[in-house]
Structure formats: C-alpha cells, structure tokens
Amino acid sequence: xxxxxxxxxxxxxxxxxxxxxxxxxxxxxxxxxxxxxxxxxxxxxxxxxxxxxxxxxxxxxxxxxxxxxxxxxxxxxxxxxxxxxxxxxxxxxxxxxxxxxxxxxxxxxxxxxxxxxxxxxxxxxxxxxxxxxxxxxxxxxxxxxxxxxxxxxxxxxxxxxxxxxxxxxxxxxxxxxxxxxxxxxxxxxxxxxxxxxxxxxxxxxxxxxxxxxxxxxxxxxxxxxxxxxxxxxxxxxxxxxxxxxxxxxxxxxxxxxxxxxxxxxxxxxxxxxxxxxxxxxxxxxxxxxxxxxxxxxxxxxxxxxxxxxxxxxxxxxxxxxxxxxxxxxxxxxxxxxxxxxxxx
Ligand code: NAD
Ligand code: ZN
Numbered sequence: 566x567x568x569x570x571x572x573x574x575x576x577x578x579x580x581x582x583x584x585x586x587x588x589x590x591x592x593x594x595x596x597x598x599x600x601x602x603x604x605x606x607x608x609x610x611x612x613x614x615x616x617x618x619x620x621x622x623x624x625x626x627x628x629x630x631x632x633x634x635x636x637x638x639x640x641x642x643x644x645x646x647x648x649x650x651x652x653x654x655x656x657x658x659x660x661x662x663x664x665x666x667x668x669x670x671x672x673x674x675x676x677x678x679x680x681x682x683x684x685x686x687x688x689x690x691x692x693x694x695x696x697x698x699x700x701x702x703x704x705x706x707x708x709x710x711x712x713x714x715x716x717x718x719x720x721x722x723x724x725x726x727x728x729x730x731x732x733x734x735x736x737x738x739x740x741x742x743x744x745x746x747x748x749x750x751x752x753x754x755x756x757x758x759x760x761x762x763x764x765x766x767x768x769x770x771x772x773x774x775x776x777x778x779x780x781x782x783x784x785x786x787x788x789x790x791x792x793x794x795x796x797x798x799x800x801x802x803x804x805x806x807x808x809x810x811x812x813x814x815x816x817x818x819x820x821x822x823x824x825x826x827x828x829x830x831x832x833x834x835x836x837x838x839x840x841x842x843x844x845x846x847x848x849x850x851x852x853x854x855x856x857x858x859x860x861x862x863x864x865x866x867x868x869x870x871x872x873x874x875x876x877x878x879x880x881x882x883x884x885x886x887x888x889x890x891x892x893x894x895x896x897x898x899x900x901x902x903x904x905x906x907x908x909x
Contacts (some may be wrong), residue, residue, distance in 0.1 A: 566578055566580035566581075566582075567580055569603040569642075575715050576719075577764065577772070578718065578719070579690075582724055584617070584722050586725075588720075589618060590617070592717060593607060593618050593654060594717055595837075596619070596653060596679065597621075597650075598618060598654045599621050599622075599623060599624060599653060600614060600623070601640065601657055601663070601667045602623075602624050602629075602658040603625060603659030604625065604627055605627040605660060606658065606685060607622075607624055609687065610658060610725060611624070612805075619764075620656065620705055623642065625659075625663060625666065632665055634703065635716070636666060636701075636702050640821075644670075644674055644858055649793060651663075653679075655671045655680050656681045656683060657681070659686075659689070659818075660751065661684070661686065661694075661753050662739070664673075664682045664700055665698075665700045666700075668680060668697075668698075669697030672712040673712065675716070681718050681719070681720065682720070683719075684719065685737070686733050686737060687726060687729065688733070688808075690825060691741055691768055692771060694719050694721070695768065696774075697713045697715045697770055697779065699711050704845075716860060716877065721768070723843050735758075738758045738809070738843070739808075739816070739844065740877050741764070741810065742816065743790055743791050743816055744767045746790060746881065746883075747759045747781045747790045747877060748882075749766055749770045749881055751765065752766050753880060753881075763858055774788060783890050786890040787883040791876070792812060792815055792821060794814070794818045794819055795812040795814065797857050798811045798815065798852065800853075800860045800863075801849050802835065805849070810844055810845060813844035814844070816847070819874060819877075820837045821869045821902045821905055822899065826876065826880025828878040829878055829879065833879055848895060848906060854899075859886040871894060874893075874894050876891075
C-alpha cells in the first residue's frame with residue numbers, strides 16, 4: 566500500500582487488499598458512517614464492506630443516468646429521513662458516476678459533511694476520484710451542476726478491478742494514454758493496461774496537474790486534450806459510443822491537428838496512432854465536418870466561431886500558449902484533420 570498526500574488535505578491510499586485494512590476503519594472513528602454504493606456492486610463489495618466498517622448501506626442506480634438531480638434529491642431526502650447530522654461521514658463506492666454524485670451530495674448536505682471515495686473502475690481511480698470536481702448532469706448538458714470539494718481520503722484498491730468488464734478497462738486506458746501524451750512520456754514505455762505501475766503513473770500525473778491548478782485557471786486545461794473532439798463525437802453518436810473510444814479518437818485527431826498546425830513531428834504522430842491500435846478509431850456514421858464543428862462550438866459554449874484546443878509539441882508535453890494551455894482553431898484549420906480521418 567502506498568500513501569500519497571494530495572494538497573491541501575486528501576490522503577490517497579493505493580494498492581491491493583485495502584478494503585480489509587484498518588486504515589479505513591480509523592477514518593470512520595466516532596462518525597456515523599453511510600456507505601453509498603452503485604447497486605451493481607452491492608453484492609460484490611458493498612455489503613461486506615458495510616459490515617466491516619459498521620456503516621449503514623444505501624445504493625444508487627447504475628449508469629450515467631443515475632448522475633441526475635432526481636438521484637441526488639432521493640439521496641439527500643434519505644439522509645434527512647435517517648436523521649443524519651453534520652457528524653456523518655459519506656463513503657462513495659463505485660465508478661465515476663458514484664464518486665461524482667456522492668461527492669456533490671457530501672459537499673452540499675448541511676453545507677458539507679466529510680467524504681471518502683473508494684473508486685472501483687480504472688477510470689475513477691486514474692481520473693474521476695482525483696482533483697475534487699463533483700458533478701451531476703442536467704437535461705441541458707453533462708456535469709453542469711457541481712462543486713469542487715476535497716475528500717478526506719481516497720482508497721484506490723486495485724483488487725476491485727478484478728471484476729471490471731473489459732470495455733470498462735478501455736475507458737480508463739484512454740485516459741492513461743492521454744496522460745502519456747500531455748504530461749508523462751514514460752507512460753508510453755510501460756506495456757499492457759493491467760499494469761499497476763502504469764496505473765500509478767497516471768494517478769501521479771493527475772495529482773501533479775490538479776495540485777498546480779486546482780480550479781482550472783490554466784494548466785489543468787491540459788486534461789481536456791482529446792476531449793474537445795471526443796465530447797463532440799460522443800454527442801453526435803447520441804452517447805452510443807463509449808467515452809474511452811471517443812477520447813481515443815479525440816486524442817488521435819487532436820494529435821493530428823497538432824501536427825497539421827506545425828507543432829508536432831510526423832514521427833511522433835505515427836507513434837501515437839500506433840499506440841491507440843486497441844481502439845476502433847471510427848467516426849460515427851452520421852458525423853460530418855459541419856455537425857462535428859457545431860457540436861464543438863456548442864460544447865464549449867463558444868460564440869466566437871472558433872474552438873480552443875489543447876495541443877502538444879511532443880509526446881508527453883502540452884504547449885503553454887502563455888499559460889493559457891490552449892489556442893483557438895478555426896473551422897478552416899480543422900479541415901485537413903477531418904479529411905485525414907475520413908480517408909483513413
Ligand atoms: P461508472 O461509474 O458508470 O462505472 C462503469 C460501470 O462499471 C458501471 O456499470 C458500474 O456498475 C460498473 N462497475 C464499477 N465498478 C465495478 C467493479 N469493480 N466491478 C464490476 N463492475 C463495476 O463509469 P466510470 O467510467 O467509472 O465513470 C464515468 C463518470 O466519471 C462520468 O460521469 C464522468 O463525467 C465522470 N468523470 C468525472 C471526473 C472528475 O474529475 N470528477 C473525471 C472523469 C470522469
Ligand atoms: Zn475523459
């Protein structure tokens with residue numbers, strides 16, 4: 566087990582067999598503890614864990630649809646009915662949907678109660694659980710309501726990934742490769758996705774980035790690499806395409822754009838393309854240059870007719886652009902990248 570302090574005040578424990586150690590129990594202390602879990606992993610992990618740490622167990626439905634105002638209200642109402650006061654500790658057990666939602670509830674319930682996250686997907690371990698962003702979705706868009714709220718601790722137990730379906734591994738893997746592109750080229754020397762060292766490097770990368778820029782004034786923007794195009798593709802596919810697949814495609818296309826604009830070498834681009842070979846890298850059938858651009862303008866709520874992109878000038882390095890870490894790109898400048906995709 567490795568312990569890492571995330572500034573200002575979160576203790577991250579990462580390793581194996583963590584849910585059976587007493588460290589978690591110590592955090593519960595004299596607090597009333599409520600474990601809130603994705604119902605899909607209730608029998609796998611939640612019931613046992615609740616018993617071990619003497620917690621009361623609540624479950625939330627599975628999937629992105631659960632990250633709603635309705636689930637949030639139900640959960641908060643349940644806490645009121647149970648008579649939970651400020652001395653209540655909320656523990657989230659599940660993927661990014663659960664950590665985002667429970668994080669949000671913890672940040673607003675009675676103006677904030679203590680929170681512990683136990684991420685159980687690769688994506689939540691390397692990405693969603695780190696950095697304090699909480700969120701729920703609305704009919705107007707994803708993640709439009711949220712707070713920035715630090716958990717007391719994060720327990721990333723890699724043993725919980727044993728039951729993770731293969732397609733969920735790919736979602737996390739896309740974010741790990743992204744980290745390799747924007748921040749840590751050594752990620753590219755590690756082989757295979759089920760590799761503890763690789764996971765740890767991605768976690769350390771995310772921590773370093775959010776510590777430098779907790780509220781996303783500049784540097785933290787680099788985490789959006791691959792997501793400008795990725796989010797637009799997801800929306801065009803009406804969320805049929807998994808996030809990881811869309812991000813993988815987004816990373817390749819934004820790397821191509823970096824090359825086309827003269828920042829990235831062709832050699833680096835070819836290497837990047839090769840590294841995403843475990844992903845299908847196909848645009849949705851209904852994707853045209855025009856609806857892709859429109860979706861990006863919409864996603865970024867940007868009326869200027871230009872979309873801002875994070876760009877890289879070598880593997881492992883995003884360009885600063887005077888501390889903005891992004892630059893506007895016109896529809897015309899994007900044309901070559903779209904044509905390349907259509908022809909490959
Ligand atoms: P998820 O929480 O929906 O989990 C994916 C699936 O895996 C679910 O069906 C779940 O039931 C199942 N599952 C979870 N753990 C399992 C386990 N150990 N064994 C078997 N099955 C398991 O999705 P996700 O990919 O973990 O997270 C996606 C969410 O994270 C999105 O809502 C996204 O917006 C959010 N996110 C947040 C941040 C942030 O900074 N807050 C960053 C990235 C993503
Ligand atoms: Zn992502």
